[in-house]
Amino acid sequence: MQTAFTRFMLIVAFLVLWIGGIGVRLVHLQINQHDALRDKALSQRRDTTREKQLRGTIYDRSNRALAMSVKAKSLYADPGEIDDVETTAKAVAKSLKLKPADVLKSLKDARDAGKRFVWLARKLDEDAVRKLNESLENKDLKKSDLPKTAGLHWKEEQKRSYPYNSLAAQVVGFSNADDVGSAGIEQSQEENLRGAIIKGWQDRDRLGRVYDESDEDAEREPPKDVVLTLNYSIQYKLEQALEQGVKNAAAKSGMAIVMVPQTGEILAMANYPTFDPNKYGESAPENFTNRAIHDIYSPGSVFKLITYGAALNEGIINPNGQVDCTQGYIEVAGHRFNDPHATKWMSYDEALAVSSNVAAIKTGLATGRENFYQYAQRFGIGQPTGVELPAEAGGIFRSPKTWNGDSLASMSIGYEISVSALQMASAYATIANDGIRVQPHIIKEIRNADGKIFSTTEAPKTQVVTSDTARSLKKMLRQVVLTGTGKRAQLNGYTSAGKTGTAWKYDAKLKKINENKYVSSFIGMAPLENPSVVIAVVLDEPGVGARDGGQVSAPIFRDIAEQILPELNVAPDGSLRQENLTADDIPSELDPRSAAKNEKARTEKDADKTAKTETSDKKSADSEKTKDLKTPKKDPKTAPANDKKGTTKKTAQLIIDLPRNKSSGEGTGENT
Amino acid sequence: MKKKSLPKTGKSDKIRREKDPIPWRYCILTLVCGVFLVGGFFLAARAHFSSIDFGIKNSGLKKQIDDLESEKRRLLLLKEIALSPAELKKAAKKLGLTEITASSFETVRSDDAKPDASPNAKNADDKPKPAVAEKNANDRPAEKNGKDGSSKDKPRAAQKDDRTAPPVKIAKK
Incomplete structure (x- = not known):
């Protein structure tokens, strides 16, 4: 009995110990090692994912996508999982058309270094992915993901595409390989456009199939879409016209802006040369620059609008008042400003029409330093316009305290000042809008991912001059187009007004202005009564024919305006423009003496170069071209083909000889 | 020493154990x-x-x-x-269409429709005109005409156009 009891107790004790041991072990595993074991279990079945949402889209005002992102796949390898590196490298190289040796080297290097991640190809499109999956398929391999090759995996990425290629390239900008905006709107709106990173997890079964997943953890808000004020059609037409104009004038570069004066909206902003953001790596970096807001230059005679605007608003002059220009020059603080075009008493109307420097200087001097400075500032000179684009230049406009004796005179005709094309376009838009300046802007609205409007741009407005002053100025600008230097800006069917400008450039190399280099511009508006658009065209260093703004920039204005006004449903209010205009019919802004001297020097230089490089046939073509340069008579657009050929070659030489430099706005106030 | 007898363990007929039924x-x-x-x-x-x-x-x-x-x-x-x-342009070229610019049009212009500030208008007829031009050339006189718009000053060419209604724009070949 005793023995039985003892045995029984032993068994019970054993069972208690056994169960107790198990219990203790269970408690230890479930409580003490809970986290470690849970993590271990999760790591066996769970993958963490980090997916970047697609970057926001950039639209034009008619909802055409100017930049959008699509999903793309990138191929990477885990060398540790690859058994036969050489075979895999060969297969991959064959599919991707790469050198097998390069692929093999990168795989081997990574394997030796213990790396478990090597990029093999990035951002491939659907077709390439499909082909690669087919070519790399190993049917014996049990792998749930494609490609069915050991050690190779796809990673979802995104690819930024610009469907309109170079259209508005400098405005839209581009984003780099890491999807970070690097220029233009892409850069300035990075915060809105950037795709949110979504953290998530996926549970996989033993075959690698996902059976549970979650992506609740978003690091930030979903990306927003940006709607621009640009109109793709007007932008295209502007770019085409500008390109043609730059080529015809053999200019170094060109920029143009179309603005709606009443709203400050920029309908188009073009630069030439340009680039394709889809292949930004293949373009010269200087082409990325949005010259219309970044480059500053001495505006020359287009600035006279501000001079006359200040004087008119202060009641110092009236458009029909007479001004004495009989001397043909004016001396201020020992500096002589020549004016060969205006040598008589004339009204301010006429003076602006022929771009008289004497009249403008006298007007500026009568206005006074402080007034002049105040008005220029109110027109937005010397400060960034505030447009939503990166790296906008504010220009150079010194305080009156630092002015020299002749500074006011120089500034009255657009020297000793540097502006951007947008600043000048905005000043003209102020006049077009009855003296109310509306801050230029290029973003219409920002939308949430669900399409709801997040914010709309409301541009601040400022009354700069009275509406009477603005109307008087418009009439004066109309005279420029009808009888003055801007005749080539006459439009078929529409009335137009504007001002030409031709300024010598400051040469940083020479440390003084270079009389051979001009910035030729035309800024105008149409129709006259209630302007629908203000168009600014600026050509940098036109190199052929008459190079003043009225000859090279005004025709571009005309081309653009005649195309876009009907598109904007603007009712025609004008008549036919003058045809058969020759250079002789249009008062030139260039001093004939200095222009002739320059042309002679240029012609001789060209002739020397031509003699060395060209054949005898081409020599004769160049002599014709030289003749044209001396007495420019033809519209560059209608110039014969052989002229164009000759000038193109010459420009290429100019570009090589003279490195690019920005006008610094330190012109001496010399008369052009 | 008194011997203690143990009870018999044999089965007693008197004692009947109940057999447990199957539960x-x-x-x-x-x-x-x-x-x-x-x-x-x-x-x-x-x-x-x-x-x-x-x-x-x-x-x-x-x-x-x-x-x-x-x-x-x-x-x-x-x-x-x-x-x-750009793609539309390419596609159009493939279809054999040619690009038409404003200067590709010739305008049937009446003698009366002269530009307001155009001393060289006579010679201008020799040159091709943009599409917008002819519209204005014909519209303007009509606007200036009498209330009914059927003035005798209406350009002859335009009047002729009204009757025969030929295409006003002629694409330059």
């Missing part, structure tokens, strides 16, 4: 519980595996949605590319 009720209860338990396990296992199965299918569908969204976006991109002015 069917307990057996059945146990069986039912067992069946419930096993059925529960079975159902739980089935639910577990079907949930995994549904999860797999759900993931597949999610992926499909993602793929379709990507495809939609890709097609949108292709549409935008196809609608870009």
